[in-house]
Amino acid sequence: MTDQSTAPGQGTDGTAGEGFLSIRGLTKRYAGFTAVDNFDLEVPKGELVAFLGPSGCGKTTSLRMIAGLVPATAGRIVVGGQDLTTVETHRRDMGLVFQSYALFPHMSIARNVAFGLEMRKVPKDEIARRVKEAIALVHLTGKEEHKPAQLSGGQQQRVALARALVIRPSILLLDEPLSNLDAKLRDEMRNEIRDIQKSLGITAIFVTHDQGEALTMCDKVVVMNEGRLEQVGTPVDLYERPKTAFVASFVGRTNRLKAVAKDGTAEFAGQRVLAPAGLSGPVQVMIRPHRIALSPSTGGEGVTGTIARAIFSGDILQYDVDVGGQIVSVELATRGGETVLAPGTQVSLSWRPQDIFVYGAAA
Amino acid sequence: MQIMDERPVSLTLKILAGVMFAFLLAPLIVVLPISFSGDAFMTFPPTSWSLKWYPAIFANSKMTAAFWTSLVLATVVTTISLAIALPAAYALVRLKPAGAEVLSSLFTAPLLLPTIVLGLAILIVFARLGLLATFPGLVLAHLVVTLPYALRVLTTALATLPIAVEEAASTLGASPFTVFRRITLPMMKSGLIGTTALCFLVSFDEVVLSIFMTGPRISTLPVAMYHHVEQQADPLVAALSVLLVVLSLVVVLVVDRTSGLAKTFVK
Amino acid sequence: MSAATALAPALPPRRSRLRLIVALLAPIALINAIGFLAPVLNLARMSFYEVEPTGAMREVYTLATWAKMVTDSFYAELIVNSVSVSLGITLLTLVCSYPIALYLHRSTGTWKTILLVLVISPLLTSAVVRTYGWIAILSDSGLVNNALGALGLPPQRMMFNLTGVTIGLTEILMPYMILALLAGFGRLDPRIEEAASTLGAPPFTIFRRIILPLTLPGIALGCLLCFVLAVSSFITPKLLGGGRVFLLATEIYDQAIVTLNWPLASTLSILVLVIFGGALVLYTRALRAIL
Numbered sequence: 001m002t003d004q005s006t007a008p009g010q011g012t013d014g015t016a017g018e019g020f021l022s023i024r025g026l027t028k029r030y031a032g033f034t035a036v037d038n039f040d041l042e043v044p045k046g047e048l049v050a051f052l053g054p055s056g057c058g059k060t061t062s063l064r065m066i067a068g069l070v071p072a073t074a075g076r077i078v079v080g081g082q083d084l085t086t087v088e089t090h091r092r093d094m095g096l097v098f099q100s101y102a103l104f105p106h107m108s109i110a111r112n113v114a115f116g117l118e119m120r121k122v123p124k125d126e127i128a129r130r131v132k133e134a135i136a137l138v139h140l141t142g143k144e145e146h147k148p149a150q151l152s153g154g155q156q157q158r159v160a161l162a163r164a165l166v167i168r169p170s171i172l173l174l175d176e177p178l179s180n181l182d183a184k185l186r187d188e189m190r191n192e193i194r195d196i197q198k199s200l201g202i203t204a205i206f207v208t209h210d211q212g213e214a215l216t217m218c219d220k221v222v223v224m225n226e227g228r229l230e231q232v233g234t235p236v237d238l239y240e241r242p243k244t245a246f247v248a249s250f251v252g253r254t255n256r257l258k259a260v261a262k263d264g265t266a267e268f269a270g271q272r273v274l275a276p277a278g279l280s281g282p283v284q285v286m287i288r289p290h291r292i293a294l295s296p297s298t299g300g301e302g303v304t305g306t307i308a309r310a311i312f313s314g315d316i317l318q319y320d321v322d323v324g325g326q327i328v329s330v331e332l333a334t335r336g337g338e339t340v341l342a343p344g345t346q347v348s349l350s351w352r353p354q355d356i357f358v359y360g361a362a363a
Numbered sequence: 364m365q366i367m368d369e370r371p372v373s374l375t376l377k378i379l380a381g382v383m384f385a386f387l388l389a390p391l392i393v394v395l396p397i398s399f400s401g402d403a404f405m406t407f408p409p410t411s412w413s414l415k416w417y418p419a420i421f422a423n424s425k426m427t428a429a430f431w432t433s434l435v436l437a438t439v440v441t442t443i444s445l446a447i448a449l450p451a452a453y454a455l456v457r458l459k460p461a462g463a464e465v466l467s468s469l470f471t472a473p474l475l476l477p478t479i480v481l482g483l484a485i486l487i488v489f490a491r492l493g494l495l496a497t498f499p500g501l502v503l504a505h506l507v508v509t510l511p512y513a514l515r516v517l518t519t520a521l522a523t524l525p526i527a528v529e530e531a532a533s534t535l536g537a538s539p540f541t542v543f544r545r546i547t548l549p550m551m552k553s554g555l556i557g558t559t560a561l562c563f564l565v566s567f568d569e570v571v572l573s574i575f576m577t578g579p580r581i582s583t584l585p586v587a588m589y590h591h592v593e594q595q596a597d598p599l600v601a602a603l604s605v606l607l608v609v610l611s612l613v614v615v616l617v618v619d620r621t622s623g624l625a626k627t628f629v630k
Numbered sequence: 631m632s633a634a635t636a637l638a639p640a641l642p643p644r645r646s647r648l649r650l651i652v653a654l655l656a657p658i659a660l661i662n663a664i665g666f667l668a669p670v671l672n673l674a675r676m677s678f679y680e681v682e683p684t685g686a687m688r689e690v691y692t693l694a695t696w697a698k699m700v701t702d703s704f705y706a707e708l709i710v711n712s713v714s715v716s717l718g719i720t721l722l723t724l725v726c727s728y729p730i731a732l733y734l735h736r737s738t739g740t741w742k743t744i745l746l747v748l749v750i751s752p753l754l755t756s757a758v759v760r761t762y763g764w765i766a767i768l769s770d771s772g773l774v775n776n777a778l779g780a781l782g783l784p785p786q787r788m789m790f791n792l793t794g795v796t797i798g799l800t801e802i803l804m805p806y807m808i809l810a811l812l813a814g815f816g817r818l819d820p821r822i823e824e825a826a827s828t829l830g831a832p833p834f835t836i837f838r839r840i841i842l843p844l845t846l847p848g849i850a851l852g853c854l855l856c857f858v859l860a861v862s863s864f865i866t867p868k869l870l871g872g873g874r875v876f877l878l879a880t881e882i883y884d885q886a887i888v889t890l891n892w893p894l895a896s897t898l899s900i901l902v903l904v905i906f907g908g909a910l911v912l913y914t915r916a917l918r919a920i921l
Contacts, residue, residue: 067534068534069530069533069534089530089533089534090533090534090535090536090537090538090539090542091536092534093536094534095534095535096530096531096534098527098530098531099527100525100527102525102527102528102530102531103528103531104528104531104532104546104550105528105550106549106550106552115532115535115537116535116536119535119536119537119541120536160531163531163535164534164535167535167536173534372733372736372737373833376729376732376733376736377733379729379733380729380730380732380733380734382729383726383727383729383730383804384730384748386726386801386804387726387730387748387749387752387801387804387805388748388752389763389764389767389801390752390759390760390761390762390763390764390766390767390798390801391751391752391755391759391760391763392763393763393766393767393773394759394762394763394766397766404771405765405766405769405771405772406771406772406776407766407767407771407772407773407776408773408776446657447657447658447661448658450653450654450655450657451654451655451657451658453654454650454651454654454655455655458647458650458651458654460648460651460655466655466659469662470658470659470662472662472666473662473665473666476666476670476903477858477859477861477862477879477902477906478862478864479862479864479879479882479883479899479902480670480673480862480882480899480902480903481666481669481670483673483882483886483892483895483896483899484669484670484672484673484899485665485669486886487669487672487673487676487892487896488664488668488669488672503661503664503665504665506661506665507661507662507665507666510658510661510662514658564754567756568754568755568756568757570756570757570758570865571757571864571865574883574887575886575887585756585757585758588756588758588759588762589758589865589869592758592761592762592765592869593868593869596762596765596766596769600758600759600762601762601766604755604759604762604763607755607756607759608751608754608755608759611751611754611755612751612754614754615747615751615754
């Protein structure tokens with residue numbers, strides 16, 4: 001289930017198969033169920049990769065295995081050529097930013113940030129210097145002597161980040177760090193984290209269930225579902241060329257329609273659509289709402305349907321169109337001056353061949 | 364607490380509660396005046412006033428010896444309780460062996476037994492082991508009742524610590540022992556203080572077990588007081604009681620100042 | 631991509647972890663074994679030993695001591711007495727504690743903390759101190775009798791009898807009952823009472839039909855706690871009863887220390903445990919019926 005889909009201009013280091021972080025066959029089995037199943041991934045140095053998926057998909061478990069907090073059942077974790085699979089957490093040289101920040105409540109911000117350096121026996125004056133730098137990097141200068149309880153959620157988040165970065169880890173791991181922040185802060189922090197990561201050139205993995213975060217922040221996205229890797233690719237890749245029904249519906253909005261396939265074509269609402277060879281029987285047809293063109297029907301060719309509902313929401317005009325018994329949502333950007341077509345109107349729908357995806361029926 | 368309308372407490376309830384409170388605190392309130400009584404016997408209200416009973420405590424060799432024994436005993440028992448219960452709590456909560464719940468119940472079981480039964484049981488076994496009326500025997504007997512308390516408080520304190528913080532320290536390079544020393548222990552501060560205060564008071568006030576375990580050669584303060592009251596009920600015990608109550612209050616105040624009373628004991 | 635190398639990571643932790651756990655738990659297990667398990671098991675065994683007429687104990691198994699429990703009227707009375715007195719005390723304690731608990735539950739802020747401290751403070755002192763206070767109140771020259779005398783009323787004998795023991799023990803057990811009640815008051819919600827009020831219920835009905843039923847779990851817990859504490863209480867009956875009140879705990883002490891009839895004392899102890907067990911069973915049944 002691994003993928004070679006890469007976009008032009010990926011990380012400079014390493015050829016395919018020789019990433020800075022190399023994960024091979026990573027598996028985690030608990031009594032009764034498998035949390036992570038045979039996970040393979042190569043991450044070039046300096047790349048920001050997202051692990052994206054719904055809760056329970058195994059993304060956090062995978063991250064924690066990389067950090068060493070959870071022992072792997074099988075598989076290998078190699079960083080910069082060193083096999084870290086059996087190395088204990090405190091010797092892996094990774095920085096982990098927790099969802100709950102996990103700051104030391106009994107220590108000041110400065111002591112919190114200094115902790116990792118103390119563990120590495122860095123000399124005192126150097127600690128003081130690097131701590132000052134790290135705190136400035138996250139824009140918290142002046143708050144060094146405060147205790148975590150005195151800071152806001154966003155500030156605590158930044159301390160957690162500084163603490164993980166100051167040790168200059170080989171890999172930065174972030175476990176849904178923005179989930180506990182409100183929407184506005186989240187956007188701010190997204191950009192900050194992205195900028196800092198790029199400026200330091202540090203390899204990073206970012207776990208999230210929010211596809212918006214994954215797409216806007218990361219160089220590559222790993223989509224996971226039920227412990228398995230569905231697809232790895234750049235945000236554009238995943239959006240334009242989803243390899244599975246899950247990826248198509250998880251990343252971006254999509255219509256999900258039923259059809260029947262036979263000998264390489266699927267019949268859908270009178271139209272024939274190319275289906276992957278070898279697929280026959282019931283299939284899922286997916287197409288994104290804003291990749292459909294709609295016009296009042298002139299009774300000619302093409303897919304026809306009847307408008308069931310028209311919803312105007314300012315930026316977007318959405319039509320739910322009844323096509324052969326199934327509802328297809330169409331989204332049009334409003335330009336002003338258009339007439340909203342009434343329910344019952346006959347319309348024609350059309351799309352580009354590359355915008356329609358056909359997959360096997362859901363299990 | 365609630366911003367909503369405060370329910371006015373009915374007058375009947377206030378009066379009832381007040382009467383019951385008076386009943387509840389009666390013995391402690393009564394003891395104070397008697398300690399200043401000038402009478403030879405415990406009459407209430409005293410017919411005369413005097414401070415003579417306070418120095419009389421220190422003149423009574425049996426009492427002073429018993430006091431020192433209790434003090435040293437409580438200190439020793441508290442220290443040992445912490446030293447034993449802390450590792451046990453860590454093992455049960457963080458290392459989570461199979462059957463941790465059963466073990467935990469087993470170790471707190473002594474609290475379920477009435478002290479009279481426990482006292483008898485220990486008497487019989489310790490008599491055979493030659494531990495009766497010895498200091499080590501007393502320490503051991505006290506440990507049996509302080510350890511369950513210590514274990515309960517410490518396991519609760521440990522279980523409520525956010526484990527992510529310990530994990531964070533681990534990812535930053537701290538070995539498991541360093542995590543325990545620099546992170547877990549400081550975060551458990553209020554639990555540790557609460558355990559110390561609890562063990563000290565439990566041991567210091569322990570009377571039933573101690574009655575079985577003491578003799579003419581060695582006695583604790585509560586036992587000495589018990590025997591004294593059995594023989595003659597005079598104001599000496601009142602003066603002593605006042606001092607003990609003050610001691611307990613001091614301990615409670617120290618706990619409150621350092622870590623907040625409610626936080627330590629109300630889970 | 632490379633094929634999945636199924637290399638199970640060698641987990642050094644496993645065996646050394648077990649050793650660590652054993653090492654950390656050994657001390658407490660040891661004390662528990664020596665100071666609790668062994669003595670209690672031995673106690674059970676001892677109740678079956680024989681006691682010769684001379685008072686010496688022989689390590690021979692016999693049911694004689696147990697038979698005595700059933701046949702000797704003194705012991706039958708002792709057991710019945712202890713249980714009934716304890717039940718009475720429990721009820722009394724409940725009645726006295728409930729108002730305090732309810733008032734505490736409705737208090738807030740610093741006042742509540744002060745009250746809580748006042749309730750807990752008696753627990754911080756020894757049973758001897760508290761019983762001593764009661765002697766001062768109940769004795770012939772104590773508070774109550776002097777007050778009665780001042781009012782021209784006849785003196786009452788309240789020490790060296792069951793009355794004194796009952797009063798003293800009730801007060802001593804109140805903090806436990808109050809705390810148990812408070813724990814069970816969690817289900818009380820002022821809004822439920824308000825709803826009842828708007829539906830036309832006068833205050834006492836609200837208490838009887840809403841508050842009381844909702845607090846039953848706390849009541850059950852408090853009663854269980856106080857009952858077992860009362861049945862096994864020793865210091866207060868001994869001092870306030872002056873050796874003239876015979877309850878299970880005082881009898882155990884006398885047989886153990888004075889008469890040195892350890893098998894008999896052991897048998898009585900086992901009986902106490904049996905009564906405990908019975909109370910616990912009743913409690914769990916009651917709880918199931920309530921919830």
